Amino acid sequence: MIKSLRIILILAIPFFLLLGSVRLITSNQYLAFEYWKSDFPPDPFGFTASQRLTIASANLRFVRDNLTLDALSSQVFDGDPVYNSRELSHMVDVQRVYQSVWRGWQAIVLLILLTSFLLLRFSDRITLLSSFQTGGLLTSGLIFMLGLLAVVAWQVWFTSFHQIFFQPGSWLFEYTDTLIRLFPEKFWFDSALTLLSISFLEGLLLAFIGWRWRLSINLK
Template sequence: MTGFVVILIALTVTPIFVVNAFRILSSDSFVRHELRQDDFPADRYGLEGEERLRLALTGLRSIQPGSEGIALLERATLPDGSPAFGSRELRHMTDVRRLLGAALRLQLIVVGVLLALWIGLRRSPRWRTVVPRGLQVGAFLTFAIALLAVPVILLGFDDFFVQFHSVFFSGDTWRFSTRDTLLRLYPEAFWEDVSQLAAGIVVLQAVVLAVAATWWLRRLRPDGGAT
């Protein structure tokens, strides 16, 4: 029974890390950094500088919990005064906002359950190692997943991008032409950077957790000084 619980805990680790990565990357500072890089692809239709950054930040804020949501995009305009986002783009961003919100809420619930498990089991000689063992296994499972996923992201990003959207979004609302504002604000290079940085952040978290969980388990051994 303890082994089953360890596996369940381990399976939550990588998703928690992925959501943490997107918490970091879905920030104003990251978007500003990306768009202000010298080698960031220019918009072939002339949207540039602070106007492009303004719209990119508006897109980001529209999916963040607690914001006005898609209404921000409905009010947004291009420099010529025309609506910045079409109906397909609005539908897609609605889906993104819903998915991100669900992921953030679920992550908090899972972390809360893990904390409750630790509090409830930490005084049981039989069960007190379950949480740290689960976290340790989850960290190493994350390494294994990274070994498989990182080469795909680096060498076959287009296929990875398509498969990702096919899994999380229904229909083809995420397919845009080069004239659509979303693709002009967030070109493929932007998403390549997001994917690579997210993978790096996930692996870094796994390293920290593997070290911490190993130390924790040693402390819980009879000769490790735990009480």
């Protein structure tokens, strides 16, 4: 039983850290950070950085706060709808995926709390901290491999991600479409590396805390 609990906890930690980090980059603060980078490409069709930020912030709120589609379909810029029907359909899919990920993260939190409680109840703190250490190292190892793949084969990484979560072709748009103007490929590459970097560092930090705390207990 103890071994099974440890395995469950160790395997849950990478998902906990990675999915939790998604929440950090779906924020207005991250959007502003990305848009105001000196090397971020300007919109070739006329959005200023401020206009981009305003429209993209509303887009993120729709996804993050599980708003109705009217939050996007009612948006107008220069007298025209901001999004076409294909873009709106895709954003509904994005919202669905994001909300599923968020609910999954919440379930993982409960799973980690339960397994941690059971390990403390039927084993000891050393076993629990060892599991945290191993889970942190596993996270950093997996994230390193994902990051390496993203750097050396970005198009494969990017395409594979969309093929997993979305219907074929539903995520492809014209360069004149608003979604591409708000979120060019540079945005996704930077966001992927930011997300993976945060998760990688979180894994190392968790492993260090587990190791250091376990060491302090052994020295007593």
